Amino acid sequence: MKKSICLYFQVHQPTRLRLYRFFDIGKDSHYYDDFANRTIMRRIAQKCYLPMNALLLDLIKRHKGDFKVAFSISGSALEQFDRYAPEVIESFRKLADTGSVEFLCETYYHSLASIASSSEFKHQVLKHKAAIQQYFGVTPTAFRNTELIYSDSIGAQVYDLGFNTMLTEGAKHILGWKSPDYVYTDPMQQKLDLLLRNYSLSDDIAFRFSNRTWQDWPLTGEKYLAWLKAVKGDIINLFMDYETFGEHQSAQSGIFDFMRFLPEVVIKDGTLEFVTPTQAARKLKPVAELDVPETISWADEERDVTAWLGNELQQDAFNKLYAQNEKLALINDPTLWSDFGHLQESDHFYYMCTKFFSDGEVHKYFNPYDTPYEAFINYMNVLSDFIIRVDDAYSNIDTKFALPKAETPVAAVKKAPVKKVSTKQVAPKKDVVKKAVTSTKSEKVVAKPAVKKAVNVEKPTVTKTAKTKKSKIDGK
Amino acid sequence: MKVLMFGWEFPPHIAGGLGTACYGIVKGLAYNGVDTIFVMPSASGDEDNSVAQIINASEVTLDTVTSSVDEFLDKVKFVQIGTNMVPYVGEDEFYKLVEADKQRQEEDFRINYGRKYKFSGKYTSNLMEEVARYAMVGGTIAMQHKGEFDVIHAHDWLTYLAGIAAKELTGKPLVVHVHATSFDRGGADKIDSRVYDIEKRGMMAADKVVAVSDLTRNIVINKYGIDPEKVVTVHNAVDFSGRENLNVDRGVKDKVVTFLGRITFQKGPEYFIEAAAKVLKRTKNVRFVMAGSGDMMSRCIRHVARLGISDRFHFTGFLRGSEVQMMFALSDVYIMPSVSEPFGISPLEAMRSNVPSIISKQSGAAEVLKYAFKVDFWDVDAMADEIYALLQYPVLSVYASKYGYEEVNTLKWNNATLKLKNIYESVINK
Numbered sequence: 001m002k003k004s005i006c007l008y009f010q011v012h013q014p015t016r017l018r019l020y021r022f023f024d025i026g027k028d029s030h031y032y033d034d035f036a037n038r039t040i041m042r043r044i045a046q047k048c049y050l051p052m053n054a055l056l057l058d059l060i061k062r063h064k065g066d067f068k069v070a071f072s073i074s075g076s077a078l079e080q081f082d083r084y085a086p087e088v089i090e091s092f093r094k095l096a097d098t099g100s101v102e103f104l105c106e107t108y109y110h111s112l113a114s115i116a117s118s119s120e121f122k123h124q125v126l127k128h129k130a131a132i133q134q135y136f137g138v139t140p141t142a143f144r145n146t147e148l149i150y151s152d153s154i155g156a157q158v159y160d161l162g163f164n165t166m167l168t169e170g171a172k173h174i175l176g177w178k179s180p181d182y183v184y185t186d187p188m189q190q191k192l193d194l195l196l197r198n199y200s201l202s203d204d205i206a207f208r209f210s211n212r213t214w215q216d217w218p219l220t221g222e223k224y225l226a227w228l229k230a231v232k233g234d235i236i237n238l239f240m241d242y243e244t245f246g247e248h249q250s251a252q253s254g255i256f257d258f259m260r261f262l263p264e265v266v267i268k269d270g271t272l273e274f275v276t277p278t279q280a281a282r283k284l285k286p287v288a289e290l291d292v293p294e295t296i297s298w299a300d301e302e303r304d305v306t307a308w309l310g311n312e313l314q315q316d317a318f319n320k321l322y323a324q325n326e327k328l329a330l331i332n333d334p335t336l337w338s339d340f341g342h343l344q345e346s347d348h349f350y351y352m353c354t355k356f357f358s359d360g361e362v363h364k365y366f367n368p369y370d371t372p373y374e375a376f377i378n379y380m381n382v383l384s385d386f387i388i389r390v391d392d393a394y395s396n397i398d399t400k401f402a403l404p405k406a407e408t409p410v411a412a413v414k415k416a417p418v419k420k421v422s423t424k425q426v427a428p429k430k431d432v433v434k435k436a437v438t439s440t441k442s443e444k445v446v447a448k449p450a451v452k453k454a455v456n457v458e459k460p461t462v463t464k465t466a467k468t469k470k471s472k473i474d475g476k
Numbered sequence: 477m478k479v480l481m482f483g484w485e486f487p488p489h490i491a492g493g494l495g496t497a498c499y500g501i502v503k504g505l506a507y508n509g510v511d512t513i514f515v516m517p518s519a520s521g522d523e524d525n526s527v528a529q530i531i532n533a534s535e536v537t538l539d540t541v542t543s544s545v546d547e548f549l550d551k552v553k554f555v556q557i558g559t560n561m562v563p564y565v566g567e568d569e570f571y572k573l574v575e576a577d578k579q580r581q582e583e584d585f586r587i588n589y590g591r592k593y594k595f596s597g598k599y600t601s602n603l604m605e606e607v608a609r610y611a612m613v614g615g616t617i618a619m620q621h622k623g624e625f626d627v628i629h630a631h632d633w634l635t636y637l638a639g640i641a642a643k644e645l646t647g648k649p650l651v652v653h654v655h656a657t658s659f660d661r662g663g664a665d666k667i668d669s670r671v672y673d674i675e676k677r678g679m680m681a682a683d684k685v686v687a688v689s690d691l692t693r694n695i696v697i698n699k700y701g702i703d704p705e706k707v708v709t710v711h712n713a714v715d716f717s718g719r720e721n722l723n724v725d726r727g728v729k730d731k732v733v734t735f736l737g738r739i740t741f742q743k744g745p746e747y748f749i750e751a752a753a754k755v756l757k758r759t760k761n762v763r764f765v766m767a768g769s770g771d772m773m774s775r776c777i778r779h780v781a782r783l784g785i786s787d788r789f790h791f792t793g794f795l796r797g798s799e800v801q802m803m804f805a806l807s808d809v810y811i812m813p814s815v816s817e818p819f820g821i822s823p824l825e826a827m828r829s830n831v832p833s834i835i836s837k838q839s840g841a842a843e844v845l846k847y848a849f850k851v852d853f854w855d856v857d858a859m860a861d862e863i864y865a866l867l868q869y870p871v872l873s874v875y876a877s878k879y880g881y882e883e884v885n886t887l888k889w890n891n892a893t894l895k896l897k898n899i900y901e902s903v904i905n906k
Contacts, residue, residue, distance in 0.1 A: 022765060022792045023802065026727025316781040373777045377791045384763075384787055388728065 002273040004235040005228065005266065006195060006280050008144070008167060009242035011049070012074040012110050013041055014347035016368055020378055025385045031339065036368065038084045045085040048246035053091040055256060059263050060100045067263040068100045068274040071242070072144050075108030075128050076345055078135060089135060096136040102276035105129050105140035105163065111344035112308055114145050114154045115295060116322045119329075124341070125161050141165065142277040146346050148197065148239070148298040149305060152291065155186035155194070163192070165281040167239060170196035171296045171303040181233025183281065184290035193281040194290055197239040197298060201227060206240035210253035219258065221265035228272060234284050235275070239298070300355065308349040313376045318349060320383060324390050331393045339386055343379075351375035477900060478511040480625040480642060482614055482635035486516050486523050486530065493821055494655055498631060500715040502528045504893030510900070513625060515617055515638070517595035517610050533613045534595045536620075604670065607634055614638025618646050627651060627900045633658075633671055636678025643681060649903035651896075652682040656818045657695050660742060676700050683903040686896065688712050688819040689840025708899055711844050712819045713889040714828070721829050722798075724805040731762045731867045734807040734831075736800065736822055737814075739770035744813035744836065744853045749776060751813075753783045754860035755867075762788070762867055767803050769794040804829035808873065809866045813853045814839050823848055827884045832876035834862045844887065847880040 018033040059067050073092065081088045095101045107113050108128040113121040125143070132140050142165035143158045150168035158166050170180025178184075180196035204224070208214045216223065228236055241248065249255040266272050275283065299307040309315055321343055328340055352372045369375040481502070485495035502512050512528035519532035595606055618628070618641070628650045630639030636652055643650040658667045658675060679685050679700050685707045687693035693709045696702050733755075735748045745766060752764040766776060766789070773791070780789045795803055804810070810826030810833040817839035824841065826833045827848065835842055836853035849866070851858040866873045 022767075022790045023799075023806075024727065025790075026729070027725070312778055312781040313786075316784050316786045319784070320787045371774070373774050373791075374793075376777060376781070376786070377793070380786050381790060384790065385727075387787060 001234075001283075002271060003228075003231070003233070004275040004280050004283065005272050006070070006235055006237045006275050006277055007068070008070040008072070008104070008237070008239045008277060009244075010072050010144075010240070011077050011242045013037070013044070013077045013080050014110070014345050015076050015080070015342045016040075017348070017378055017382055020381045020385070022381055025381055026388055029339075029385055029389060031382045031385075032342070037080060041080045041084040044243060044247050045081075045088050047251070048243050049085070049088045050091060051251070051256065052242065052245040052259075053088070053095060055260060056101075057091070057094055057098070059260070060095070060098045063263055063267055065100055066267050066274060068102070068276050068279070070102040070104055070142070070276045071095075072104040072106050073132075074106060074110040075124075075131050076110055076342065078131055093136055096138055100276075102142065102278055103132050103136055103138055103140050104142050104144045104167070104277065105132065106144055107146050109341040109344045110146050110346055111341070112146060112149070112305070112318070112346050112349065113344060114149055114157070115305060115309070116318070117325055118157055120322070120325060120344075121157065122161060125158075142167065142281070144168075144239075144277075147307075149295060150194075150292060150297070151295040152186055152188045152293060154295070155192050155292075156188040159186070159189040159192040165193045165195065165277050167195045167237070167277060168197070168292075169296055169298040169303055170198055170237070173303065174290065174292050174296055178288070178290075179233050181231055181236055182287040183234065183284045184288055185286040187289040187291055190286075190289065193284075193286055195235065195237050195277055195280060196290075197237050198231070199298070201231070201236060202238045202240050205238065205255075205258075206244045206248065209244075209249045209255055209258070218254070221258065221261040224258075224262060225265050225269055225272075228266070229269070234287075235280055236272075307353050307355070308346050311352070311354050311372075313352045313354070313372065314349045317352065317376065317379055317383065320380075320387070324387060327390050327394045331390065331397060333393055336386075336390060336393060339389075343383060343386060348375070348379050352379070477509070477627075477897070477904075478513065478625045479505065479900065480618060480621065480628045480648070481512050481514045481528070482610075482628070482630040482638045482642070483514060483516050484631065484634045486514065486519070488522060489520055494632060496715075496821070497655060497712060499524070499527075500713060500889040501893055501896065503715065504713070504889030504891075505896065507890045508894050508897050510893070510897055513621060515614060517606065531617055533610060533617070536613050536617055603634075607637055607674070610635065611637035611641045615641035615645050618642030618648075622646050626904050629653060629896075629900075630678065630682075631655060633675045633678060636674055636681075639678060640681045649683040649906065650681060651684045651686060651899060651903060652678045653686045653688075654679070654692055654696055654818070655688055657692065657699070659695055659699055660692075660816045660818050682706070683906065684708060684899050686710050686899065689843050691816075691838070691840050691843070692818040708895075710892050710895045710899075711840065711887075712821060713887045713892045714821055714824045714884065715889055716828055716885070719801075719828075722801045722805040724802050726806060728763055729761075731808040732765055732806050733762060733809040733811060733863055733867075734765045734767060734803060734826075735811050735813070736767040736795070736803060736826075737812070739766065739768050739773045739776055741772060742815055742817070743770075744815045745770075745772055745776050746779060747813040747853055747856050747859065748811055749779050749783070749789070750856040751811075751859035751863060752789055753785055754856060755863050756785055756788055758864060759867065760788075762863075764789045765792060765803070765807070766790070767792040767795050767800075800825075801829070804831055807831045809834065809863055811859070811863070812836060812839060812841070813851075813859060815853050817841070824884045824887065827877075827880035830877045830881055832866050832873050832880060834859060834866075845880075845883065847876055847883045849876070 016033045016036050017031050020031060056069060096103065105125060105128055107121065107124040108131065109124055111124060113124050129140055132138065141163060143163040144167035145154060148167060148169045150166065155166055180198050184194040184196065186192040186194060204219060209219055211217060245255055245259065263274070295305050296303050297305055309318055324340065328336055351367050351369050352375045354372045367375070369378070483494070483498045485491060487495050487499045490496060502514060505512055506527050513531060514528040515531045515533055517533045519530055523530050595610065625648065628639050628642045628648050630636050630650065631653045632655050639650050639652060642648070658672045679696060679702045685696055685702055687696055687707055687709050689711060690709050693707050696707050697704050733752070735745060737743045739745045748766065755762060777791060780786050792803070804826055807826065808831065810823060810831045812820055812823050812833065812835045814820060814836050815838060817836065819840035820835065823833035823835050823845065832849070834849040834851060835845065837850050838853050842848070842850050849862045851862060866876065
């Protein structure tokens with residue numbers, strides 16, 4: 001049997017918040033920096049999404065079905081495509097029509113809902129599934145959570161939502177001596193197949209490709225093929241941000257040429273074949289269960305959730321946000337749901353990260369704020385306004401209940417439990433966060449030495465691009 | 477009577493409260509029949525010329541003082557001020573460095589002799605050098621205007637050397653005005669000895685030392701060893717002329733408790749946070765605002781998040797111009813929990829905006845404000861108590877706001893400067 005290569009790209013753009021001051025609270029409920037969102041979306045569409053989609057379409061046609069890729073496009077990104085770059089949707093649709101592209105399901109808002117609330121998680125997964133069906137006419141069968149966040153219990157929930165395959169990180173501290181290059185299953189739900197990212201080979205493309213101080217620079221198709229062939233295992237999972245192509249790695253680095261020739265080299269060689277996640281799960285038998293009692297992700301050296309919930313700022317903001325869940329379920333107002341969703345985007349919490357000394361450079365690159373404190377202040381101002389709106393709407397419901405003939409509000413409340421099952425599940429969230437954070441800290445020590453090397457190498461590249469990106473943001 | 481006054485800044489371009497105070501003093505003196513020649517390192521030309529003759533030190537040529545730099549340095553017993561804060565060098569090496577620096581400075585002075593020196597007039601890293609040069613130019617100006625003034629008045633350590641130089645060269649009496657001391661700027665263990673030395677030299681050389689509060693007067697006497705006979709308290713006042721209270725449309729329905737100032741150790745921001753957490757345990761309909769920026773800001777934000785009150789405790793960052801008025805207009809209670817505050821003008825501004833104020837007993841303002849609520853800065857329980865009471869018992873806040881407003885309107889510079897005038901007379905006729 002041929003060894004499999006699974007290429008999967010994450011497509012996401014956060015809904016960036018505008019500068020929202022204390023003086024705006026209670027007065028202005030538009031939270032988003034439309035100008036920055038449009039500018040950045042237009043730029044990345046031109047530099048990455050459109051040229052790379054065209055390239056992939058060309059490759060799929062040329063190799064007549066032998067070349068396959070998978071995408072996960074967040075709902076936040078879809079909304080922005082719709083608004084600012086509809087031609088990108090069109091080009092993804094063309095890819096969908098080839099049948100060689102699989103679209104994965106995730107949380108609609110690229111959120112941390114899987115850690116916060118199972119009802120909110122379910123709601124967002126179903127919302128995203130519906131969006132993918134609507135835009136691309138396909139029903140996703142494989143799942144990947146925000147930033148590959150995963151734990152045994154998240155896996156079990158995902159299976160209950162109707163998925164048989166899930167993607168996550170091949171985190172060293174979880175795998176130990178095991179190889180990421182096989183299919184595993186969730187111990188709580190053995191019918192769920194797990195595909196683990198080979199971070200070393202993925203980062204060779206995503207982070208190191210243009211780094212001239214890297215000993216293996218320049219990376220060529222032949223060289224990369226040799227590495228792929230050297231891997232012992234059933235499957236090599238190459239998962240990365242789609243923005244790698246043309247944005248993180250500029251066109252001048254030759255990343256597009258590399259991608260143009262890689263499939264050809266691989267297919268000609270004949271010992272490897274491209275698969276999508278669902279095909280991989282169908283084709284390969286799991287070799288073992290993989291115990292992941294604590295939450296993992298693909299972020300930072302620690303490969304845990306401390307990039308989003310590692311400090312007290314992030315935890316307080318997170319707790320304050322999800323504390324609104326119960327009232328929102330009773331209010332059931334679409335505008336409030338939408339803002340609640342956008343405020344859940346994991347990026348907002350990422351901006352508040354204070355891990356300056358290890359992965360700070362990477363964080364800075366993706367961060368429109370000068371300091372995590374500014375990010376926090378701005379977010380809390382927005383959230384304060386949001387909470388006022390929720391409370392106002394909630395007290396309106398109360399008064400409606402007080403009226404003798406209150407037919408409409410009753411109906412609204414009835415709907416709520418269907419969408420947001422029960423509010424009881426919201427309560428333990430605080431413990432979950434703390435638990436996830438404290439316990440992963442102890443494992444950090446194990447994970448560090450293995451990953452550190454990879455991260456260090458990437459730094460020079462990222463810093464360089466970071467400056468250009470930042471100046472562009474400032475330039476507005 | 478005419479006074480030669482050395483300041484560091486003057487409205488409209490001000491970085492701290494010193495410029496505002498100087499403006500009030502100059503205006504008040506004019507009202508009391510005292511004319512002022514006001515010298516500042518860098519004037520921009522849009523200062524209010526009607527109250528004083530303003531001299532821009534950056535436009536004065538160094539030529540009338542003495543024939544040689546050495547003589548000048550000798551005359552004003554000049555301290556060589558360099559950036560001699562070089563850590564981790566041996567004693568010999570340090571000596572060499574200092575000597576080289578001294579050499580460089582003397583040459584520098586020679587080169588600049590007969591020229592103008594452009595001051596930045598800001599609080600920059602070469603502040604020490606500017607202070608020294610300001611003294612040289614100050615001496616020149618004093619000589620040029622020797623026949624015109626009767627007394628010299630210098631505000632805070634930045635201008636003390638200029639004051640000393642003017643006194644040495646003209647023989648006129650010197651009054652130094654202490655708005656703040658080194659002990660208010662950092663903790664007692666973080667005193668900059670160079671600044672302390674200049675402060676002490678100024679106070680020693682002065683004929684009278686004016687302190688902005690009894691609190692400051694005690695520091696001058698105890699920490700600088702100045703003869704109590706020589707130190708007089710003249711409380712600050714505040715000039716509200718041309719100011720209308722804003723009517724701002726409120727976005728939040730909750731009551732707002734505000735802290736406004738630099739977020740530094742001296743201002744006691746963390747006591748405010750602790751008190752806020754206590755109040756929030758009892759009542760929910762309140763928001764706390766920390767307006768300003770400073771080196772403790774990040775620490776405070778983390779503190780707030782750790783207490784889990786960040787949905788009720790807001791940070792605005794540094795507020796500019798009208799935003800300050802807006803912030804007062806949005807506030808229901810103002811709080812100044814300073815650990816050490818020579819005077820503290822901000823509660824006066826709050827009370828002028830009808831906002832009841834809670835201030836620490838460790839502030840100069842506490843000595844004059846009857847209708848402000850006073851607590852020890854460390855007593856967060858008392859602070860929480862007062863906040864809660866002002867929020868929950870409207871009669872109390874109405875009372876405090878009404879009488880507080882009347883009270884601050886009586887704190888006029890015209891009265892404070894009359895005391896200054898008396899001090900001038902006492903030193904001139906000595």
